[in-house]
Amino acid sequence: MRPARHCSGLVLASLLLGLLLPACAGPAAAAELAPTLSVKTIRGSRIAFQNGIPVPTFSYQPRRRLDLSGRWRVQPMRMDNDLSLAARSSALKRIVADAAGRDQSTYDDTTWSTIDVPGSYNPPPTAAGSGAWYRKDFDVPPDWQNQTITLKFGAVNYIADVWMNGHYLGYHEGGSTPFAFDVTDAVVPDEVNTVAVRVDNxxxxxxxxxxxxxxxDWWNYGGLTQPVWMEATPAVFAVRADVVPHLDGADIAVTLHQRGGDSTPAQVGLDILPATVDPANLTNPDPVSLIPAGALPLASQRIDGGQIGRDGTIAVHAAFSLTNADLWTPQSPALYVLQVQVFWQERLVDQIFETFGLRRIAVDSTSPRLLLNGDPVAYAGVALHDERVYPAVKGEPRGGPVVTPDDILILLDKANASHIQLIRADHHPANPLLLMLADRLGYAIWEEIPLYHYTPATFAIAMDRGIPQQMLSEMDLRDMNHPSVLFHGLANESTGGIERQQALAALHNLDRSIDGTRLTGQAAYGNQPDDTSSRPLDVAGYTTYYGVFYGPDAGPGTARAIQVAHATYPKKPIIIVEYGRWSDSAAEEEEQRRILADTYEAAAPYLDTNTGGFLGAAVWWTLDDYWTQRPGVKIEHFGLYKPSGDPRAAGLQAAALFSGGAGQGARQGIVSTATGQPRQPAARGLRFLGYLAYALTVALAIPAVILLGLLFVRRRPRQAVAS
Incomplete structure (x- = not known):
């Protein structure tokens, strides 16, 4: 076993990194770039807007669609980070000047390299530059004339400025969440069009x-890391449909928008249809592919949406009672399809489809345990990265962002072989492909925003800027209809007492106001099981590395920490969000296996499914090895599996210890059923709560103390703190 880090050094270093790193890099101008997501109250409903339009659905829709993924022109370069983070009111002219025509359709980019989108301009092992320009020419079909055209990005890491045919559309900050622009006035149907994106990471x-x-402790993949596409709709169309599931039905909110036009009445038709998943449609993103041939609606309703004014947006609310419905669980992932039809002047003008499941994750009101659909649950979990591993290259992970469903299936097949039931989706919002397959196959998901190793000072800066709030809102809005998402993580291994607790409380309240169907948590340091900062959250989560980074023994240390955590939170479920150990060589596989076995066996008596249990999950770090940008470390070998796809001893041990039962949805042949009828919708609106700024004081530390703290900032003896 390598020497464990000192806990005092870990905490000290976390507090002081915020002071030392910027000092080493030189002064940076304070970011003035404002969040782009806001909320408006319209007829009593709170509706999210971004870039001048209501936030749309980003799920696949069987509409007129133009996929802009594939080959793009790219020119990596070092960007002026201060300029990228400056308010566009003052910075745009300089950004355009620095572009030197790259934003214009007439620019000659033929000497640039080409790149696949989705993808990254800086794959490992080298990280060149801090940004890149992307450009693509494409034809727009002639029948898109007189249509409303929306340009959608799955994600761009980290700051994107976008132009269409030389027209500036706007910007977005945040590397893992989607955004969109109305490009109706910028696109020219039946001609060649050019989209240009300036990316700064x-x-x-x-x-x-x-x-x-x-x-x-992961690779910072920059660029257009998720798909890019355009959709064409009529002037009056469905923007999105959000489903709030119950065990006996569902509440539905449909957002409608009219671009231009005069005030006009609109009606909405809603159908809930059965769904089935099989190997043939498992990876098909179109929800229509899940509807059995000849299937009839299980419940239907037609609603008068009222008048939509010129450039107007409204929300239409409905609800259904469903009896004898099939509920979603990892062991039996039953799904339904919602069909939304928009009628204007008695004509069907638009429709969208959303997949959803009926489930309820909650904390038992009588004991500190998790209940899924009223039954106690406890999950064996694993973390995975949004990174391609297979096929390995010279014994190393392939690298690059996950871009296809098959990439995800390779990961989930290994998770299934190790009897995993819950996936922790890295330290940032999950890849939508993972959520689609988790819904269909049956895996519980913990996803989170990347408040990673935050301090009192950096919590204050981030929350004052509003970027964590925007990231959380975008994640919530994107993933509303995914039944697999049971947990929202709000921070990882961060420090600060009241400062952290205030930030977590604000984020919890925001999450509850938008969604309310998931449980919130964080990953607090496990060597401080009496940490009280999880008080505002639904569950108390910890990273637990006894016998690895602290404490001489994995088993007794883990058991004591669980008991202290329970005493600290007697009414909350405890979750081990992370435990693990590296295996840099075959000689270390046995120690890695022992850590898994000793930790899990120490935790098992406390699982929720046992009488008096209060432990909801234990999540191994990680499924696979992964690339990292930690100084002195190229690849982390924490995986249950080698890059070749072969299990390590710990992977075999996991399969022997964990009960499994998840991930079988494509083989079960479930065809969802129910008897449904409309009911009065619950009084519910989308409520965004403002964050009250709080003042923090950061004490100065002398250089010697800073250096002392940094000596202990390592995940293991050669690197920094664990994930």
Whole structure:
């Protein structure tokens, strides 16, 4: 076993990194770039807007669609990070001047390299530059004339400025969540069009005002990392449909928008249809592919949406009672399809489809345990990265963002072989492909925003800027209809007492106001099981590395920590969000296996499914090895599996210890059923709660103390703190 880090050094270093790193990098101008997501109250409903339009659905829709993924022109370069984070009211002219025509359709980019989108301009092992320009020429079909055209990005890491045919559309900050623009006036149907994107991905550890801010334990893939596409709709169309599931039905909110036009009445038709998943449709993103041939609606309703004014947006609310419905669980992932039809002047003008499941995750009101659909649950979990591993290259993970369902299936097949039931989706919002397959196959998901190793100072900066709130809102809005998402993580291994607790409380309240169907938590340091900062959250989560980073023994240390955590939170479920150990060589596999076995066996008596249990999950770090930008470390070998796909001893041990039962949805042949009828919708609106700024005081530390703290900032003896 390698020497464990000192806990006091860990805490000290976390507090002081925020002071030292920016000092090493030189002064940076304070970020003035404002969040782009806001909320409006319209007829009593709170509706999210971004870039001048209501936030749309980003799920696949069987509409007129133009996929802009594939080959793009790219020119990596070092960007001016201060300029990228400056308010566009003052910075746009300089950004355009620095572009030197790259934003214009007439620019000659033929000497540039080409790149696949989705993808990244900085794959490992080298990280060149801090940004890149992307450009693509494409034809727009002639029948898109007189249509409303929306340009959608799955994600761009980290700051994107976008132009269409030389027209500036706007910007977005945040590397894992989607955004969209109305490009109706900028696109020319039946002609060649050009989209240009300026991407800046400021290096982590160089400034305190980006999210995440410091050195992290994964690869910082920059660029257009998720798909890009356009959709065409009529002037009156369905923007999105959000489903709030219950065990006996569902509440539905449909957002409608009219671009231009005069005030006009609109009606909405709603159908709930059965769904089935099989190997043939498992990876098909179109919800229509899940509807059995000839299937009839299980419940239907037609609603008068009222008048929509010129450039107007409204929300239409409905509800259904469903009896004898099939509920979603990892062991039996039953799904339904919602069909939304929009009628204007008695004509069907638009429709969208959303997949959803009926489930309820909650904390038992009589004991501190998790209940899924009223039954106690406890999950064996694993963390995975949004990174391609297979096929390995010279014995190393392939690298690059996950871009296809098959990439995800390779990961989930290994998770299934190790009897995993819950996936922790890295330290940032999950890849939508993972959520689609988790819904269909049956895996519980913990996803989170990247407040990673935050301090009192960096919490204050981030929350004052509003970027964590925007990231959480975008994640919530994107993933509303995914039944697999049971947990929202709000921070990882961060420090600060009241400062952290206030930030977590604000984020919890925001999450509850938008969604309310998931449980909130964080990953607090496990060597401080009496940490009280999880008080505002639904569950108390910890990273637990006894016998690895602290404490001489994995088993007794873990058991004592669980008992202290329970005494600290007697009414909350405890979750081990992370435990693990590296295996850099075959000689270390046995020690890795022992840590897994000793930790899990120490935790098992406390699982929720046992009488008096209060432990909801234990999540191994990680499924696979992964690339990292930690100084002195190239690849982390924490995986249950080698890059070749072969299990390590710990992977075999996991399969022997964990009960499994999840991930079988495509083989079960479930065809969801129910008897449904309309009911009065519950009084519910989308409520965004403002964050009250709080003042923090950061004490100065002498250089010797800073250096002393940094000596202990390592995940293991050669690197920094664990994930």
């Amino acid at each position: 400021p290096p982590w550890g160089t400034r305190q005002d980006i999210v995440p801010w410091g050195l992290t």
